[in-house]
Amino acid sequence: MNDDVREEWSQLVSGARKEIQRAKARGARSTRATRSTKAEPKAEPKAAAKAVTEPAASGPAPARSGADVRAQAKAARTLEELRGCVARCEACSLHKTRTQTVFQDGSPVRRLMFIGEAPGADEDRTGVPFVGRAGQLLTDIITKGMGIAREEVLIANVLKCRPPDNREPTPEEKSICTPWLDRQIELHDPKVLIPLGRHASMHILGREASMGEMRTRIHEIGGRQVVPTYHPAYLLRSPGEKKECWKDIQLAMGVLGIPIPSGGNR
Numbered sequence: 253m254n255d256d257v258r259e260e261w262s263q264l265v266s267g268a269r270k271e272i273q274r275a276k277a278r279g280a281r282s283t284r285a286t287r288s289t290k291a292e293p294k295a296e297p298k299a300a301a302k303a304v305t306e307p308a309a310s311g312p313a314p315a316r317s318g319a320d321v322r323a324q325a326k327a328a329r330t331l332e333e334l335r336g337c338v339a340r341c342e343a344c345s346l347h348k349t350r351t352q353t354v355f356q357d358g359s360p361v362r363r364l365m366f367i368g369e370a371p372g373a374d375e376d377r378t379g380v381p382f383v384g385r386a387g388q389l390l391t392d393i394i395t396k397g398m399g400i401a402r403e404e405v406l407i408a409n410v411l412k413c414r415p416p417d418n419r420e421p422t423p424e425e426k427s428i429c430t431p432w433l434d435r436q437i438e439l440h441d442p443k444v445l446i447p448l449g450r451h452a453s454m455h456i457l458g459r460e461a462s463m464g465e466m467r468t469r470i471h472e473i474g475g476r477q478v479v480p481t482y483h484p485a486y487l488l489r490s491p492g493e494k495k496e497c498w499k500d501i502q503l504a505m506g507v508l509g510i511p512i513p514s515g516g517n518r
């Protein structure tokens with residue numbers, strides 16, 4: 253490289269650096285402006301979250317009864333259609349207090365689906381299931397216990413809207429909402445279901461029972477293997493039961509062909 257070329261190259265690089273710095277400064281100003289606009293009115297983050305997570309208003313009218321939910325769930329041919337119907341659903345009173353519906357997280361790579369009870373405050377805010385403290389524990393069970401990525405499994409809930417004050421779902425809410433979950437399971441077609449806690453386990457097994465009666469075994473329901481275990485929120489309150497949960501998880505790992513570490517501990 254002669255001196256002229258070196259000088260020309262140096263000017264080009266210097267100019268490019270300055271342009272990048274100017275672009276970064278513009279981006280930072282724009283980000284600060286967006287944040288300050290969102291922070292002023294209290295209702296705006298909620299509206300913004302809905303705009304991101306809810307699909308366009310195409311598709312059937314909002315489901316307004318259990319019969320509507322059953323009909324729309326049955327008619328949905330794809331998960332995106334189903335997600336759209338769920339996002340518009342007004343079939344039970346929970347639609348009045350939700351920020352947004354919480355449909356699912358993850359992917360069907362492992363053909364494994366975890367099913368929790370209902371969204372909590374963090375899930376209602378983000379639109380993603382299991383993102384609070386209980387969600388972190390579920391993530392640890394998947395990543396540190398099973399040794400796979402959270403993104404490789406599906407995670408959903410029995411109810412798609414948050415019950416106020418994190419109360420338990422009522423029998424009526426479960427009865428109205430669960431056709432969405434049933435169709436979601438059909439469309440994903442997982443090999444193994446791990447219902448978390450009593451509400452999810454009783455729905456998947458289709459009967460009333462205690463966790464003691466449902467846990468520690470593999471049930472076969474509709475051609476799928478079902479391994480009920482404790483809800484992570486319960487494990488946070490009763491950490492001594494984590495070992496019991498790990499026994500259930502190992503049953504599921506055996507069905508899925510995921511290697512279990514020697515000694516059974518991760």
Ligand code: SF4
Binds near residue numbers: 343347353
């Ligand atoms: S909880 Fe279920 S049935 Fe009730 S409004 Fe939400 S999606 Fe619809």
